[in-house]
Amino acid sequence: MKILVGVKRVVDFNVRIQVKPDGSGVATDGVKMSMNPFDEIAVEEALRIKEAGNAEEVIVATIGPKACQEQLRTALAMGADRAIHVLTDEEIQPLTGARILKALADKESPKIVMLGKQAIDDDNNQTAQMLGALSHWPQATFASKVKIDGDTATVTREVDAGLETLSVDLPAVISADLRLNEPRYVKLPDIMKAKRKPLEVIEIADLGVEVAPAVKVLKTVAPAKREAGIKVESVTELVTALKEKGLI
Amino acid sequence: MSKVLVIAEHDGSNLNGSTARAVSCASDLGLDAVDVVVLAADGSAVAEQAAKITGVSTVLLVQNAANENAVAAFLAPQIEALAVDYSHVLAPSTTFGKDLIPRVAAHLGRPQISDIMRVESATVFDRPVYAGNAVVTVEAPEGLVIGTVRTASYKAASNDGSASVETRSVDVALPSHTRFVGLESGGGGDRPDLQAAVKVVSGGRGVGSEENFKVIYSLADKLGAGVGASRAAVDAGFIPNDHQVGQTGKIIAPDLYMAFGISGAIQHLAGIKDAGTIVAVNKDADAPIFEVADYGLVADLFEVIEELEKAL
Known part of the structure; x- marks a missing residue:
């Protein structure tokens, strides 16, 4: 079976982002870009499923401008077999993104589509669920453990109340949470090898996907800043302060 | 309409x-x-x-x-x-x-x-x-x-x-492709639910072990507070995932948030910025949590908790 993994190019998680003073967005010029960390976990899980003998091929896909191929190469260096780049310079919102992924899934017939639970730029946490809906497939979001057994997957999910387990028939969409695994480090020879792996570029127009109604961003601002308070010197001082405020 | x-x-x-x-x-x-x-x-x-x-x-x-x-x-x-x-x-x-x-x-x-x-x-x-x-x-x-x-x-x-x-009555066909297997709760006991709690006591990597987390629970019980944790503490296995506070855990807004041994990674701060009053106790005077804390105390968290319990 095949596993299709969606990855997104985002501002690296270590970057302290700057909001542009004119409210037009977040500064990304010259900023380090990386694969969305949750997507990296999704790639790693797909590779582990393949290494355990439960899949034959891991395909990674991304949607975006030319530069996104860097992230596909990273995924190929991690061990993915081939890559698909859906080329567009337009901003793609989750519902349209899910429609594109569905078009790819229709073409490739994977048994699992694995995605990160959310991208750390727009923090939407939507695409996997939307793909599940559009495909009429089961979804297992926020996965912290995935067990494949023939045509079913048993997925442990991180939910507010604890750990929930679902059993889903394949094909299914699974979204990766933080504790699913620790992605491997990429070694130099693998980076060289990745350069020779197949990377197919598809023009977005060739997929025949209808662009969904979009949410319009009117402005972007820095959040209200929380100011640092005071340092207290002792527990007594702390207790006095909290008692004065009626908190204890 | x-x-x-x-x-x-x-x-x-x-x-x-x-x-x-x-x-x-x-x-x-x-x-x-x-x-x-x-x-x-x-x-x-x-x-x-x-x-x-x-x-x-x-x-x-x-x-x-x-x-x-x-x-x-x-x-x-x-x-x-x-x-x-x-x-x-x-x-x-x-x-x-x-x-x-x-x-x-x-x-x-x-x-x-x-x-x-x-x-x-x-x-x-x-x-x-x-x-x-x-x-x-x-x-x-x-x-x-x-x-x-x-x-x-x-x-x-x-x-x-x-x-x-x-x-x-909603008459729609439901799929048969998904089965609920079970839910394992982290076991917060009778403590207030983290997302609803008026007070939350939270521990981080600085707490050091699952065993040491007892002092966090004990202080929380004394205050009638919920118990939270940083991602680092959850990843280290000190406490179950449902206690995690932060961008990928729970985003909370208690009146009082007390952070012990939490350095204050940006993802953690995203989960507490709506808290009324933030108290931070950390040995490291440069910990970023102090940049958002209303009351910061640079000290050993275990000594502070012991003293706090006596004072309450």
Whole structure:
């Protein structure tokens, strides 16, 4: 079976982002870009499923401008077999993104589509669920453990109340949470090898996907800043302060 | 007539506090009515609780054996069928709502507004991006508006309402591809729920071990507080995942948040920035948590907790 993994190019998680003073967005010029960390976990899980003998091929896909191929190469260096780049310079919102992924899934017939639970730029946490809906497939979001057994997957999910387990028939969409695994480090020879792996570029127009109604961003601002308070010197001082405020 | 439908979160017998927070956001829309839907196997008790939320006009009760557990693939088609009567559909942005709402939105061909933190108009909202390091004002396109509500941004609506409860039957085919296997709770015991707690005592990597976390629980019990943790503490196995506070854990807004041995990674701070008063205790005077703490104390957390317990 095949596993299709969606990855997104985002501002690296270590970057302290700057909001542009004119409210037009977040500064990304010259900023380090990386694969969305949750997507990296999704790639790693797909590779582990393949290494355990439960899949034959891991395909990674991304949607975006030319530069996104860097992230596909990273995924190929991690061990993915081939890559698909859906080329567009337009901003793609989750519902349209899910429609594109569905078009790819229709073409490739994977048994699992694995995605990160959310991208750390727009923090939407939507695409996997939307793909599940559009495909009429089961979804297992926020996965912290995935067990494949023939045509079913048993997925442990991180939910507010604890750990929930679902059993889903394949094909299914699974979204990766933080504790699913620790992605491997990429070694130099693998980076060289990745350069020779197949990377197919598809023009977005060739997929025949209808662009969904979009949410319009009117402005972007820095959040209200929380100011640092005071340092207290002792527990007594702390207790006095909290008692004065009626908190204890 | 424009109306909003709020999806109730519950565990079969109790309404989750996130629902009343989502109702507060729904009331801000200024529409003709705020309705709540309870999807359950046997939900009359939950529906009665929902009917008491101030501002709710009607509680729809949809009972179906498939609704015994909140499985998105079962709930989504039922909500889609109900949505035709509404201009807005909202759910709390808890793991329940995050899992469910995009599935509804996609089927209906609508984009979703995640994590609404402020309502500017019935179609314009503020929401956080980049782990709360930026806030965008967004406008939903014409038509049905579907979103999730960042519960930490809203106080729970009060509890003096008297909505009517209407039982509805929703006749849609439900899939057979998903089976609920079980839920393993982290075991918070009788402590207040983290997302509803007025006070929260939280521990980080500095606590050092699962065994040492006892002092955090003990202080929490003395204060009647919920227990939280940083991602580092959860990853290290000191405490179960459902205690994690932060961007990918729970986003909370207690009146008092006490952080012990938490350095204050940006992802953690994203989860506590709406707290009333933040107290930070850390040995490292340069820990970033001090940049947001109202009261910082550079000291050994174990000594501080011991002294605190004596002083309380």
